[in-house]
Amino acid sequence: MSDENVDRRLSRRKYLQASAAVTAVGAAGCLGSGSEDTGSGGSTASGDETLTIGALHPLSGDAAEMGARFQDVVDAGVQAINQGASDLAPLAGADGEGLPGQDGAIVEVLWADHQGSSDVARSEAESMVLDDGVDILTGCYYSGATEVVSQVAQREGVPHVCGTAIGEGLTERDLEWFWQVPPHTGVKGESMFSFAADMNDQYDAGLETAAIIHQDGTFGTEVANSMERVIEESDFELALDRISYSAQSVNSLSTEIRNMEEADTDIVVHAANVRDALIMLNDMQTEEYYPEMMLTPGSAYLDPSVLSEDVSEHVFSGSDFSNDMYEVHPPMGAYNEYSESATGTAFDGNSIYAWGEFFTAVAAAENAESLSSDDLKDSLDTMSLDEYEAGLPYPVEFDDDGYNQEAFSFVVQADSGQLETVWPFEQAQDDAMTYPVPSWDER
């Protein structure tokens, strides 16, 4: 074994120890007056077995802050399993200390930072499987990293549960060891443009044309592919050819904005990272241009650092999360409160994916005959979870390709830094939607 591998493993071990300490301290400090199952604080389940989950996410770079929130909500999830949190029923594995279905086995999460690099993701995944012997791989947010990690999982025969990457093609590669939980970009696109069509039907919005602008990474390109297909299959028309830009070097999108304005675009679909989302909105303000509808596939536009900016007001996005979803989905509110009390981190449009990813993996283990790879695979192949069991507002049941055919995306609108459900209309709170969106001068 190389020194590099030794260092990497030591690093992960240290992180695991630190996570365990944080979890114990959190349990003692935050849950001392909580439910009876966790009142003793710091106690752990007595099972001999351990479910070891390898979590590969971007913990540095543009997405580092989001990666830190992923860690927080998953830490809360680990605490809920190992300390027990029966109040969170029907959440998988939360009833009692450890996993009831595995004789009280505790859950450990090993983290690795793939830095947004597919090469790093591959080597970290191999190390996790071959050196650390993880039972399940999770991750990886970026579709490119997810692709290569799923190939490692396929080669080594270890389940890879992906709840954070939404690329449409991820489950179309004949992989037997890969399962995708969230709505992929195609499903998101269908929700987004169903919403736009419903706006025409019910509000005479007069939306006819759309433009797609995207960063040139795997994520942006996959979103653009899916959106283009959805638009072509709908009654909407593309106002101009899709526009891509370098995610690394972009410092202005004024030219692109003017081109969209000149093409008389009603709907602008933007697939972006946090930085370019802010550039887009600021440049739109400079150009005094705003389309009839800014409609995004989520991601950066759901990030708290974008939502905290005034320019993000009134943007519509496809999302699995909104701040008012707890009115319609009370268990999600309970999960959010638990996460916030355990780690100080509330759910947001991205971290909810990590929560769902973790609990889908936990549910697979909970319902498996044993923690062997084959039994975990069987459990995932036959999984049929009701809504909330995997920590998500929709059920989880995979099709033959490993895609969660129950995944669903609703549409939210940014309002004073919060996300409010606006579609399906029956799930929206009264007066949640602002439409038509006021011009920059009127804000």
Added chain:
Amino acid sequence: MFSLLPNAIVDGLLIGLTYGLVAAGLALIWGVMDIVNFAHGEHMLIAMYITLLTTAEFNVDPLLLLPVNIVVMFVIGYATYALIIKRVMDGPILGQVLCTFGLLLVIRYGIMYVAGPTTRTIDSFVFAGSTTIAGVSVSFPRVLTALVSIVTVAALYYILEETKVGKGIRATAQDKQAAQVLGIETDRIYAIAWGIGLAAAGVAGTMVATFFPVQPEATPVVWTISSFAAVALGGLGGILGPVAGGIVIGLVENVGSTLIDSSYRQLYVYVVLIGALLYRRETILNGVSG
């Protein structure tokens, strides 16, 4: 498409002047010492974070921090040479490259450790906003940044051409040993050149932070990629060449994006750059002059 050309030209000039300012600081150090400061973008980042954190904490307008950042960055530049760069000056080129690359990592991740990886923007700026003149939309912070770039470049030009220190810098850049024979303290000149180069980066960092989202890992790359290209295009022969290179790159990016396809913005820049280098290969590695 052609109706958008005036907007593209204005955008190109504004962003090009900003590239030019970053490139001027880079070229000064590169031209005088034959050392490429790979941490130039990260030095900009220091000024950006001083600006962001101070404005957030004390509600100070970013513009008031401009002189502060000039002084702070000059001191950092002077100290960087005296304490670090001086020790690798006579070593192999690889050592010099690793040294400035090491600085890049230390600054980048040091800032991330202190300020976190969050993408930040300035909360308030007295010159925030935009206007439309003759159908061309312009952002006040970008216009102001371009104006500050012109003033800074003029100051750098004056320093290099008219002051004793500037003449010392030019003399040292042309022939270090001859300069020493004439009684010029070349070590001190190098330290001052680093100080001036980083002060220029400080000006650029302060002004860019007024309109651009800042993140420790991603932001420096955006500004240094184009600025390295500006230096390559304009040459190391002085301050004005890189500034002109920056303006050309800004114009090519924006006009190309408007007239052809904005998806290939980088392609236009590098086609022009490669063409210019093939045509004028001798532009790089000339001595420093105004």
